[in-house]
Amino acid sequence: MVIASSRHIAEDACELIQVDYTALRVAVDVVEAAKPEGPLAHSHLKDNIAASIETKFGDVETAFSECDDTLKLSFKQHRGGCHAMECRGVLGDWQQQLGELTLYSSTQCPYLVRRMVSRQLNCPESSIRVIAPDVGGGFGPKAGYYPEEALIAIATKELRRPVKWTEDRKEHFTATNQQRDQIWELEVGFKKTGEITAIKGHVTHDSGAFLNYGLLLSATTLMPLPGPYKIKNLHVTLNTVYTNTVSTSPVRGAGRPNAAYAMDRVIDAVARHLSIDPADMRHINLVKNEDFPYQPGSKHRNGSMMTYDSGDYTGMLAMVKEMADYDNFRQEQKQARANGKYLGIGLACFIEDTGMGPYEGVNVRVDVTGNVIASTGAASQGQGHATVIAQVIAEQLDIEISKIRVESGDTGKFPHGIGAIGSRTGVNVGLSANDASGQVKKKALKLASILLDKHEDALELSDGAVRVRSDSNQFITLADLALQLSPAVAGKLPDGFDSAGLEAVSYLSSDYMPHSSGANIAKVEVDIVTGGIKILDYYVVHDCGRILNPMIVDGQIIGGVVHGIGNAMFEQMVYDDAGNPMTTNYGDYLLPLASEMPEIHVAHIETPSPANPMGLKGAGEGGTIPAIGAMINAIEDALTPFGAYIAHYPVTPEYIVELVDSEQVAAE
Known part of the structure; x- marks a missing residue:
């Protein structure tokens, strides 16, 4: 650690430090890292599998033997970053006379920081005060504990003067926890009527170098997997794998956007196979109002059964279809294709367990x-x-x-x-x-x-x-x-x-976790020559129970939708074969601009939660969770004439052109 009287001096002093490295095999590709013979991310471990978990309920094998048809599909969800407006920062001030430390940190969890600093400085928590100002964005990665918080605490105590550290944007790209890096392989069984009877498969989750959050991301991927759909038989396993990349952590939704994306891709794939409209396919499989309270079969991390407390999933689907003029858009889409324009419409429905305890x-x-x-x-x-x-x-x-x-x-x-x-x-x-x-x-x-x-x-x-x-x-x-x-x-x-x-x-806290829910529709136009994607409109119907402040809820939803659109179309952290980060600035890593965003229309259905006396449900992540699926389904819908299947996101212009060209060559 270099400490100086100014940032410029500190950065110049860093140039005087020389480090000799011994080059070892690196684990960068998670598929290779998951193999028994793959390069080890940590030399003291026998392999890179940090943990294996599963979610299982129903009689999957019997359901597959009795279904009318099956489909297999696989897809990759590339990793992105947090990119809060304000990077991380820590300021420490040790008062020797009082034996007290005040630590200002842009953390989401000041009590975690207090506890960890107390342990590392071997001093009582009562002598440590952690202040988390109203900082510019958190989104999940700032909920963890980072080395800088310990180092600043140690430095200010040793020097007996205030010490501060502020992360620059390049450090944010290379050191702050990242998000959503998974590979999915699923098989789905279904009836000719469109009813999904069983799902099985495997997920490979790239945790990066460490498990900074334990198995939180892995659990929140599998736990909500059925989503708002009545899936009676399900067995999906997940391997959490170490690689020599930045650790992943919860980012606006944790694993829930991954799970929601997977289920909405399954719904659309089966709908296309059976020539059923995707909206009708969802209505067939959604949990109905008379089913509440509904237990999908999966369990929370504490072992208790998940319980959907209240909702109106079919009502939200009908409402968002009406807002988007869904049926008329299908006619407009046909006419546009006849004129060489490729319009697409994508749906996504989701649930979100909120209000996590203890209090x-x-x-x-x-x-x-x-x-x-x-x-x-x-x-x-x-x-x-x-x-x-x-x-x-x-x-x-x-x-x-x-x-x-x-x-x-x-x-x-x-x-x-x-x-x-x-x-x-x-x-x-x-x-x-x-x-x-x-x-x-x-x-x-x-x-x-x-x-x-x-x-x-x-x-x-x-x-x-x-x-x-x-x-x-x-x-x-x-x-x-x-x-x-x-x-x-x-x-x-x-x-x-x-x-x-x-x-x-x-x-x-609530008696059990209340579940927010929603239905989204995205409309896009795709230019098959340039690969450009124009988002025409975006529609949201959201249910977070009793709404305390509609303006704040709408702001959370709109911001979350933009976050999800960024994941779907722009954001990807890239590493070379040696494990070097290649996206370290906004010239290489893209974020959505305001000029590229559509008008986001938001409406609400309020079904108060019986899990607490105020009927409240959470709203912080409900914009992001379904947005990726809605966008990818819309883009793929626009490319229906070419039979294109989107196997990974972000969907870049290059990827669009590649999909169209490959399908045209195959047709010839």
Whole structure:
């Protein structure tokens, strides 16, 4: 590690360091790495298979023996990156006199950082404060623990002065965890009617050099695999394989986009084989309303059965078809092909398990000025958490939202937490904020009952005060109530109160994981000469239960769709045969531009979740999960006259031309 008084000096000093390397065989290609004789990513291991897992339910072999037909298909999902607007950064400040460390980190999980730094510095957690400011994007890779957090902590303690490190974009390309690198081989059995009866197969997951997140990605690939479809017999295995590439981690959806993509590719492949419209094919296989609560057969990582709590999958499909004018587009598509234009329309349906536990706590406190301070451990990366939390509290306490301040992502202000991951903050923090502010409300009514000499039933909380229902001029403000419970008032606490302060804390989560869902449609035009793809329109119908803030939810969905479009059309991390990263800047690695994005039309169906009292479901990743499948299905639909099968993404112009040319040659 090089430490200097400026970045320029530090970078110049790095040039003085010489490292001699011994060239060894490298494991870059995951297929070769998975073979027993493949090059080892780690010389002390006997092979590169980090773990093998499976999801299995039903009687797969019997179902295959009784089906009318089968199809085999394989595809590769190339890896991409995180590419948050703000790269990672750490600033440490050790106070020798106090024996305390303050660490600012652009992390999604400040409590994980506190715990790990405590272990590595061999000092108590109580002496470490980790602050995660409201940074520019997280998307999953910032939820992990990185060496820089330990190194900065060590450096500031040794030097006894503040030390900072900021990742540059090239470092982000070569060191920050990456995403979605898998190869799928599936076989599907089905009836002539279109009913899918069984699926079996194998997935090879490239974990990169290490298992930074254990088997989280592997599990979240297999666990939701049935998606919103009623698949009664399924057996899919997955090998997690080490390679000498950057480690992979959850990125907006973790393994769920991989699973959703696989299922929507299966649906379209069978539909094409049977000459059934893809929308009709989905309707045949979707879980119906009368099936809820529905257990698909797969299990969560803790061993409990997955349970789809509520939804309207067929209703969402019908709604998105109507929004996209689906049936008329098919007629337009035929006319366009006759004129040499190739239009395509693609569908994707998905489910997402959200609100993962165990909890995320909130403390709600009314100060003696009547303002409210809400503290939580959930760090924010621009999602608008503070707005949603303040809304929930304002509704409970009937006060102006401007009087509420939300403090988040600071281990010095809230003792226990996890962070912002997995579409869980709106659910768990929303529930805890609602419960804690509800407790504050009860406490306020109880104290006001004593001070106003009125029964609690005769009182109500409105406009920042507890008022007598029959005479609103009789009231006591929340500020005065907070003062009565503060040390500023002499004497003991009022009878029936065993704690000071007009405040409460709550740690809540859902009884089980609520499932969001949705249906998407993409429309594209493909130029078979240049391989160019124009996205004409994109439609989303989404269900995240009770919506707390429609604008924030729409923003999450639209941003997620763009993320998925980037995966489908542009993004790919490339390594050469020696394991050197070839995509280290935005000249080589492409991201979608605003000018290339279509209008994204968003509508909602609300089916409140019975898994929690507020009916909440998560919304953070629901835009990305189906978008890749919708886009690839639309592009392939446009190329139907050529019989093209898209075997990997991103789908580049070169790949389009190659597909069209190869099919034309085959036809000749």
